[in-house]
Amino acid sequence: xxxxxxxxxxxxxxxxxxxxxxxxxxxxxxxxxxxxxxxxxxxxxxxxxxxxxxxxxxxxxxxxxxxxxxxxxxxxxxxxxxxxxxxxxxxxxxxxxxxxxxxxxxxxxxxxxxxxxxxxxxxxxxxxxxxxxxxxxxxxxxxxxxxxxxxxxxxxxxxxxxxxxxxxxxxxxxxxxxxxxxxxxxxxxxxxxxxxxxxxxxxxxxxxxxxxxxxxxxxxxxxxxxxxxxxxxxxxxxxxxxxxxxxxxxxxxxxxxxxxxxxxxxxxxxxxxxxxxxxxxxxxxxxxxxxxxxxxxxxxxxxxxxxxxxxxxxxxxxxxxxxxxxxxxxxxxxxxxxxxxxxxxxxxxxxxxxxxxxxxxxxxxxxxxxxxxxxxxxxxxxxxxxxxxxxxxxxxxxxxxxxxxxxxxxxxxxxxxxxxxxxxxxxxxxxxxxxxxxxxxxxxxxxxxxxxxxxxxxxxxxxxxxxxxxxxxxxxxxxxxxxxxxxxxxxxxxxxxxxxxxxxxxxxxxxxxxxxxxxxxxxxxxxxxxxxxxxxxxxxxxxxxxxxxxxxxxxxxxxxxxxxxxxxxxxxxxxxxxxxxxxxxxxxxxxxxxxxxxxxxxxxxxxxxxxxxxxxxxxxxxxxxxxxxxxxxxxxxxxxxxxxxxxxxxxxxxxxxxxxxxxxxxxxxxxxxxxxxxxxxxxxxxxxxxxxxxxxxxxxxxxxxxxxxxxxxxxxxxxxxxxxxxxxxxxxxxxxxxxxxxxxxxxxxxxxxxxxxxxxxxxxxxxxxxxxxxxxxxxxxxxxxxxxxxxxxxxxxxxxxxxxxxxxxxxxx
Amino acid sequence: xxxxxxxxxxxxxxxxxxxxxxxxxxxxxxxxxxxxxxxxxxxxxxxxxxxxxxxxxxxxxxxxxxxxxxxxxxxxxxxxxxxxxxxxxxxxxxxxxxxxxxxxxxxxxxxxxxxxxxxxxxx
Numbered sequence: 031x032x033x034x035x036x037x038x039x040x041x042x043x044x045x046x047x048x049x050x051x052x053x054x055x056x057x058x059x060x061x062x063x064x065x066x067x068x069x070x071x072x073x074x075x076x077x078x079x080x081x082x083x084x085x086x087x088x089x090x091x092x093x094x095x096x097x098x099x100x101x102x103x104x105x106x107x108x109x110x111x112x113x114x115x116x117x118x119x120x121x122x123x124x125x126x127x128x129x130x131x132x133x134x135x136x137x138x139x140x141x142x143x144x145x146x147x148x149x150x151x152x153x154x155x156x157x158x159x160x161x162x163x164x165x166x167x168x169x170x171x172x173x174x175x176x177x178x179x180x181x182x183x184x185x186x187x188x189x190x191x192x193x194x195x196x197x198x199x200x201x202x203x204x205x206x207x208x209x210x211x212x213x214x215x216x217x218x219x220x221x222x223x224x225x226x227x228x229x230x231x232x233x234x235x236x237x238x239x240x241x242x243x244x245x246x247x248x249x250x251x252x253x254x255x256x257x258x259x260x261x262x263x264x265x266x267x268x269x270x271x272x273x274x275x276x277x278x279x280x281x282x283x284x285x286x287x288x289x290x291x292x293x294x295x296x297x298x299x300x301x302x303x304x305x306x307x308x309x310x311x312x313x314x315x316x317x318x319x320x321x322x323x324x325x326x327x328x329x330x331x332x333x334x335x336x337x338x339x340x341x342x343x344x345x346x347x348x349x350x351x352x353x354x355x356x357x358x359x360x361x362x363x364x365x366x367x368x369x370x371x372x373x374x375x376x377x378x379x380x381x382x383x384x385x386x387x388x389x390x391x392x393x394x395x396x397x398x399x400x401x402x403x404x405x406x407x408x409x410x411x412x413x414x415x416x417x418x419x420x421x422x423x424x425x426x427x428x429x430x431x432x433x434x435x436x437x438x439x440x441x442x443x444x445x446x447x448x449x450x451x452x453x454x455x456x457x458x459x460x461x462x463x464x465x466x467x468x469x470x471x472x473x474x475x476x477x478x479x480x481x482x483x484x485x486x487x488x489x490x491x492x493x494x495x496x497x498x499x500x501x502x503x504x505x506x507x508x509x510x511x512x513x514x515x516x517x518x519x520x521x522x523x524x525x526x527x528x529x530x531x532x533x534x535x536x537x538x539x540x541x542x543x544x545x546x547x548x549x550x551x552x553x554x555x556x557x558x559x560x561x562x563x564x565x566x567x568x569x570x571x572x573x574x575x576x577x578x579x580x581x582x583x584x585x586x587x588x589x590x591x592x593x594x595x596x597x598x599x600x601x602x603x604x605x606x607x608x609x610x611x612x613x614x615x616x617x618x619x620x621x622x623x624x625x626x627x628x629x630x631x632x633x634x635x636x637x638x639x640x641x642x643x644x645x646x647x648x649x650x651x652x653x654x655x656x657x658x659x660x661x662x663x664x665x666x667x668x669x670x671x672x673x674x675x676x677x678x679x680x681x682x683x684x685x686x687x688x689x690x691x692x693x694x695x696x697x698x699x700x701x702x703x704x705x706x707x708x709x710x711x712x713x714x715x716x717x718x719x720x721x722x723x724x725x726x727x728x729x730x731x732x733x734x735x736x737x738x739x740x741x742x743x744x745x746x747x748x749x750x751x752x753x754x755x756x757x758x759x760x761x762x763x764x765x766x767x768x769x770x771x772x773x774x775x776x777x778x779x780x781x782x783x784x785x786x787x788x789x790x791x792x793x794x795x796x797x798x799x800x801x802x803x804x805x806x807x808x809x810x811x812x813x814x815x816x817x818x819x820x821x822x823x824x825x826x827x828x829x830x831x832x833x834x835x836x837x838x839x840x841x842x843x
Numbered sequence: 844x845x846x847x848x849x850x851x852x853x854x855x856x857x858x859x860x861x862x863x864x865x866x867x868x869x870x871x872x873x874x875x876x877x878x879x880x881x882x883x884x885x886x887x888x889x890x891x892x893x894x895x896x897x898x899x900x901x902x903x904x905x906x907x908x909x910x911x912x913x914x915x916x917x918x919x920x921x922x923x924x925x926x927x928x929x930x931x932x933x934x935x936x937x938x939x940x941x942x943x944x945x946x947x948x949x950x951x952x953x954x955x956x957x958x959x960x961x962x963x964x965x966x
Contacts, residue, residue: 036948061866068914751917752921
């Protein structure tokens with residue numbers, strides 16, 4: 031009996047039961063988690079590593095933050111080593127991100143609550159992430175150069191993976207009970223698709239159409255007007271006007287939306303847009319504005335704050351190349367950084383490159399769909415979604431000439447519809463070539479040549495050079511749109527796929543402008559005089575603060591740039607708060623209410639970590655927004671941090687539009703709250719919002735902004751024990767864009783003093799993806815306090831041959 | 844004396860097996876030593892428990908010291924025990940139970956096969 035019991039126990043401890051890890055395997059100190067805790071005194075790699083594929087030896091020096099300086103003798107070895115080193119730091123993250131992009135999460139985690147993982151996988155497949163990656167792969171494989179480049183990187187990743195025993199796999203594999211698959215160029219392509227997905231969710235075609243169908247296009251136009259003269263586009267209209275670029279500005283009629291004022295219940299629930307709160311800042315000033323008489327450049331891309339960190343910091347060197355910066359774990363080359371001649375950085379363009387089309391099928395077989403007066407044949411792709419612990423799910427994706435049909439029989443304000451998606455990310459660009467060439471660029475012409483390859487997701491590339499040049503260009507492949515194309519969905523039986531694109535020479539760019547600075551912060555690309563229709567999701571506040579500061583800059587140094595990256599001025603509060611407060615009836619308030627009102631009236635509009643007023647304003651503004659737009663906003667907003675939590679199929683005007691309507695005292699039907707019998711006025715709403723805010727404040731333990739916001743840096747698999755919270759200033763719409771869940775994922779400043787680039791940077795996390803490593807989160811506090819470290823990009827290995835560095839040699843056996 | 848000898852054997856061979864073979868081989872070590880050297884149930888249970896408790900506890904402690912207790916802290920939050928020392932105790936205790944049952948199994952198997960066994964190493 032005891033014998034059997036013992037065997038049962040040992041076996042039970044060695045296998046996974048009910049989704050729980052095998053406890054014997056996990057807890058035993060010989061092969062379990064204790065083993066994955068890194069020895070704090072030694073490197074995570076052996077001193078000497080042998081790899082067949084290498085042509086010559088590669089020396090790698092890790093500094094005290096575990097930033098690798100890779101010295102290879104040739105390019106093939108360099109990218110092999112980059113793959114090997116990145117994998118050694120971030121293997122699980124690389125793979126998990128790719129599996130998510132491919133729609134294979136249910137395979138790892140099961141169906142999930144309410145089938146959420148299955149639905150996620152289905153979404154990823156339907157929007158065509160796999161299809162886009164396959165298209166990219168074809169382009170990579172067709173060109174011997176890129177095939178080799180990706181192949182070297184892949185070989186490096188796999189060499190590292192093969193060196194691991196099962197017990198050495200990162201802790202996440204042990205907890206979730208799966209093993210990594212070999213890396214491939216396809217996986218790198220999937221990773222780039224994932225980035226495109228994150229950065230191009232900037233459209234509301236179906237939501238806008240629902241609104242216009244129910245309430246009419248003129249109300250839509252007046253509420254959702256997206257531009258005003260107060261705004262400052264990235265590229266101001268050139269003195270000669272934009273017309274010089276284009277022969278004729280064509281305005282084509284798009285579609286006549288039906289009218290249906292009836293309130294159709296239960297519109298369809300759209301797939302979640304990935305991270306509408308992301309954004310970025312970048313800017314550069316010429317030597318005219320600096321102490322050194324050489325340019326300065328800054329960049330901070332705002333992404334989801336996560337563990338393991340979004341970026342890995344690296345220095346890559348061969349006899350022909352010396353570049354330093356941050357990389358995406360899973361793709362070769364440096365994405366944001368500098369070399370000995372130039373520096374560059376990116377912000378998201380936010381332009382709408384996703385169009386939706388309604389598709390009418392001939393019959394239930396869905397073999398044909400309507401095209402002009404006749405029918406066209408569909409093609410079908412069958413997808414198997416594997417589900418851990420259950421049978422696989424199958425999905426048939428129907429393709430049209432415009433793209434995959436993502437939604438079928440989808441309830442809209444005009445009845446059920448099928449929607450096909452045309453998306454720039456489906457097309458195969460060679461974005462990796464841009465980064466390959468930027469890593470080697472020596473001047474403005476090289477920068478421009480590098481950008482020619484870049485299509486999607488469109489970015490604003492800021493540039494500065496040791497010869498004193500600065501530049502900014504919004505690079506991407508943009509279809510030439512008819513007016514309002516992409517604002518509403520279109521009739522798929524009438525539209526051909528995009529065939530004309532804005533020519534390279536007509537994409538806006540600034541090179542050494544008279545104002546001596548360039549900047550971008552996700553705002554509008556240009557005003558309405560730009561001869562192409564532009565549409566998207568843009569930023570209204572942060573960019574204007576940056577412009578104001580840059581305009582006033584004179585004899586600045588890197589410290590002024592750092593101060594600007596940490597600028598916490600809340601321009602939205604400056605514009606909205608006095609307006610809101612002018613409606614508040616002081617006499618109706620109690621002592622506490624008067625105190626808060628007085629504090630708000632005296633507030634300096636700075637969202638610093640200790641500000642109580644910032645918390646008051648946030649709650650006040652949120653309450654006003656959600657009660658004003660109660661027709662469209664879910665009243666229960668989880669955590670109160672995502673005002674973009676819409677009712678199914680709807681979207682309200684954004685904050686900028688909202689406060690513009692308030693400033694202009696524009697009356698509209700939505701001021702009245704739907705749920706109440708009385709007719710609300712702006713006055714009633716704002717006083718309600720104020721007292722609602724006071725009630726909220728009463729329930730808070732800590733009112734200070736940083737404590738209230740309590741920024742979360744969350745583990746990718748949402749494991750709380752591997753996540754951290756941080757009390758810091760800043761917020762969305764503020765230059766220091768440290769929000770609740772997103773923030774500056776890399777802060778970089780480049781100083782071109784004396785024609786030699788010195789870099790400074792820091793990111794919120796650490797080089798290692800291992801929660802049992804001291805390098806998992808070691809830079810977090812440096813990031814929070816603005817303690818940038820120097821980015822040491824010496825071309826001589828001897829710089830790194832001392833006791834501050836730990837070295838590894840990759841060599842042939 | 845025999846008991847002390849068995850304890851030392853279990854610790855030494857248990858540690859060696861654990862270091863070079865799969866983690867569960869320590870159960871076989873305890874079983875074999877129990878079978879060969881021990882004959883009283885309670886004694887075997889105690890020796891099995893103590894030996895593996897010590898082996899697992901010691902190695903868990905050494906590994907944790909080398910890691911500044913980073914991993915132990917995170918895992919104690921994950922499981923969630925919220926106390927790294929408790930997790931160390933649970934680890935050693937789990938090892939102890941495996942050792943106890945294994946060595947007990949050895950003794951019990953021995954009592955089933957009492958008759959055919961003539962040569963005992965110690966009497």
